[in-house]
Amino acid sequence: MSLLLALDASSSACSAALLNRQPGRDDAIVARFAQTPREHTRRLLPMVDEVLAEAGVSPAQLDAVAFGRGPGSFTGLRIAAGVAQGLAYGLDRPLIGVSTLEALALGGHLRYRYRYLLTALDARMGEIYAGAWRIENGWPVALMSEAVLAPERLVLPREHEDHDWVGLGSGWSLWDAMPAQIQASLGQCVEDVDPEAADMVRLAANAFDRGEAQAPQDAQPVYLRDQVAWKKAR
CATH class of the missing domain: 3.30.420.40 (ATPase, nucleotide binding domain)
Incomplete structure (x- = not known):
């Protein structure tokens, strides 16, 4: 126990x-x-x-x-x-x-059954904390190193660009600054989760x-x- x-x-x-x-x-x-x-x-x-x-x-x-x-x-x-x-x-x-980014990803999977997740938290000063995850056997697997960066620099992990991604976290309040590729790849975006x-x-x-x-x-x-x-x- x-x-x-x-x-x-x-x-x-x-x-x-x-x-x-x-x-x-x-x-x-x-x-x-x-x-x-x-x-x-x-x-x-x-x-x-x-x-x-x-x-x-x-x-x-x-x-x-x-x-x-x-x-x-x-x-x-x-x-x-x-x-x-x-x-x-x-x-x-x-x-x-x-x-915290991995916990966000696990929560998104447990509550909504999402499989490919871009977790982002508002880092202030025009930046975000970001991570990318794939769910395997019920647990998040990192597809990129966690980073702090300007939202316009966010990119999808190579070899996984064609999947249906979901954005989670307060960092997605900066949606307008996200690259066009990111906006086009997200099937859903949920900002109000912590x-x-x-x-x-x-x-x-x-x-x-x-x-x-x-x-x-x-x-x-x-x-x-x-x-x-x-x-x-x-």
Whole structure:
């Protein structure tokens, strides 16, 4: 049996989820999700308490802690990483960072059965965080490296251009700046979706089973844009 807790604050939403994985049974997940702009610090830990209480699990029973490692909101990523590291240190448990773009892709498949997904989050400053995914055996497989770029530079992965693609995430609010090829290739576009801990905890459980958990001090946010503060100052 595995018990994993995941939390996320990478967007305007805040979420927490607990997964109970037992051999021969479907995964049981208890989750909380809410749109909480600028309230992540106040809402995240109560959500953690709520999912643990509903599942009847104490923190000491957890096997690992996971968090949305990014890309996403610079402040939100630091909040989630800080809370997750604090929990992992206190419980002496490993930590797992989960890609927010991959979580978006998994959520799109689980909820809508999409198979080829372009996930994009608004990175501000006229840029997007982007990733491309194909679903294989129910799980996302990356078809490009995650990147931060201007929307007009987004391209489809070679050898997969003819598939029916779906766009997911807040980055598609910059639709008018997307290349004509991208616009023509998308069969559908869903902007109002955010990464969720309920999807992250599934990905984290797979990583845990593969032995990919890290020591708390080694799991860090992934910003993609390394010069955030400098660019804003300029």
